[in-house]
Structures are given as structure tokens and as C-alpha cells.
Amino acid sequence: MNIRRLIVKPKPTIVMSGPVRDRFSIIERHVRTGSVLDVGCVDSRPKREPEHRRLGRMIDSLFRRICEINPDKLGVDTSAAGIEILSQQGCNVRCADAISMTLERKFDAIIAGEVVEHVENVGLFLCNLARHMTPRGVLIISTANPFYSGQIAKIWRSGRPRVHEDHTGWFDPITLQAAMVRAGLEPFEGYWVQPKRSLARTWRVLFRRYFSHSFMILARLGAHGP
Numbered sequence: 001m002n003i004r005r006l007i008v009k010p011k012p013t014i015v016m017s018g019p020v021r022d023r024f025s026i027i028e029r030h031v032r033t034g035s036v037l038d039v040g041c042v043d044s045r046p047k048r049e050p051e052h053r054r055l056g057r058m059i060d061s062l063f064r065r066i067c068e069i070n071p072d073k074l075g076v077d078t079s080a081a082g083i084e085i086l087s088q089q090g091c092n093v094r095c096a097d098a099i100s101m102t103l104e105r106k107f108d109a110i111i112a113g114e115v116v117e118h119v120e121n122v123g124l125f126l127c128n129l130a131r132h133m134t135p136r137g138v139l140i141i142s143t144a145n146p147f148y149s150g151q152i153a154k155i156w157r158s159g160r161p162r163v164h165e166d167h168t169g170w171f172d173p174i175t176l177q178a179a180m181v182r183a184g185l186e187p188f189e190g191y192w193v194q195p196k197r198s199l200a201r202t203w204r205v206l207f208r209r210y211f212s213h214s215f216m217i218l219a220r221l222g223a224h225g226p
Contacts, residue, residue: 014217023191023193026191036066037109037132041086042060042075076094076096078097110138119168144214184222186223190216
């Protein structure tokens with residue numbers, strides 16, 4: 001048997017840019033005008049944090065920044081308590097599960113910041129977001145990088161990386177793009193994100209961007225999308 005025939009060449013991926021210090025420096029250009037949907041508008045604080053501190057910071061920082069520059073926005077989240085608090089504060093929000101929601105409208109930009117690692121079925125999640133995009137809409141997903149250099153020190157100290165209690169999976173730019181393509185999306189831009197950190201923890205990023213703190217992928221509807 002010819003072994004070479006069994007080798008499957010990987011699909012080409014978009015070239016990752018950056019790293020950028022602030023993900024909003026990229027997101028802002030897509031949310032200043034048009035309709036915007038923010039998925040995960042309630043801040044996800046660890047359950048071990050005191051309740052009064054969690055409730056005092058219910059609005060996600062990304063959704064807050066979107067609200068400051070665009071009046072045509074909607075935030076969704078599965079946290080009924082958080083949505084109730086944001087609604088009382090005058091935010092345009094709705095309690096909904098992004099996997100199964102039907103909002104009966106489409107959006108020019110859909111933002112899912114640090115959400116994909118929380119969902120149970122990523123395929124259904126991406127397909128449903130694609131169904132809520134306008135023909136020229138953009139989907140922006142940011143997520144933690146499992147190869148972040150800071151995790152190396154954590155593994156050395158405790159024998160394991162730090163993992164949020166609600167995370168169900170991790171992605172890197174290659175696997176997230178593959179999931180997007182299967183959902184009928186076409187990735188077209190990607191950025192590494194590295195907030196300012198101690199050089200002692202992040203020096204590896206100077207040599208390999210794959211050690212960055214997180215990353216984000218931008219996608220549009222593909223030719224065979226919903």
C-alpha cells in the first residue's frame with residue numbers, strides 16, 4: 001500500500017496577524033454601524049467569587065463597549081438572573097440559548113467573545129449564529145488560547161493548566177476555522193491577542209505568536225452557507 005496516499009494535506013488557513021493588545025481595536029470597526037448581536041452579554045465570573053461582587057459586574061465589558069458606540073444592539077445570554085439585572089439597567093437584552101434561539105431578525109455583526117469554549121455543541125452553535133447573519137454580515141469569535149505561555153508556569157507549579165469551571169473545550173485557530181467552515185462560514189481574518197503582561201510570563205510570544213493569550217477569528221457567510 002502506498003503510504004503517501006493515506007496522508008491528507010491540511011487545508012490552508014488564514015494568516016494570523018498581531019498580536020494586538022486589545023481585541024476591541026479590531027471589533028470596533030465592525031460594530032460602529034449596523035445591527036449588532038452580542039452573544040454572552042453577562043459577565044461570566046467564577047462561582048467561587050462572592051455573589052455581591054459577581055452581581056455588581058453583571059454586564060460583560062465587551063457588551064458595555066458596544067453599547068457606548070452603537071444604539072442598534074442586542075445582547076443575549078443564558079443567565080436569567082444576569083439578564084434581569086441588565087434589563088433593569090436599561091440594556092436591550094434577552095435570555096436565550098445561542099444554540100437554539102430564534103430571534104426572528106438578522107444582524108450585520110455578531111460578536112461572541114470568550115463564549116465558544118462554554119457551549120456544549122459547537123456545530124449547532126455556529127450554524128445558528130450563521131442563520132442570524134445578514135448576507136454581508138460578519139461573525140467575530142474570540143477565545144482563550146490553550147497554548148498560552150502563561151499556562152506553562154501553571155503546569156510547572158500545579159501539574160495542570162488553569163481551566164475555567166464552565167469550559168467544555170478548547171480551540172486553536174486551526175480547529176476553530178475548521179468548525180466554522182463546516183458550519184457554512186468562510187473565515188477571512190484572524191488575530192492573536194496579547195494584553196500587556198509581565199515579560200517574565202510572556203517572553204515566548206516575542207519568538208512564537210502561538211504562545212499568545214487568546215485569539216479571534218472573523219468569518220462571513222460562505223458560498224454554501226445558510
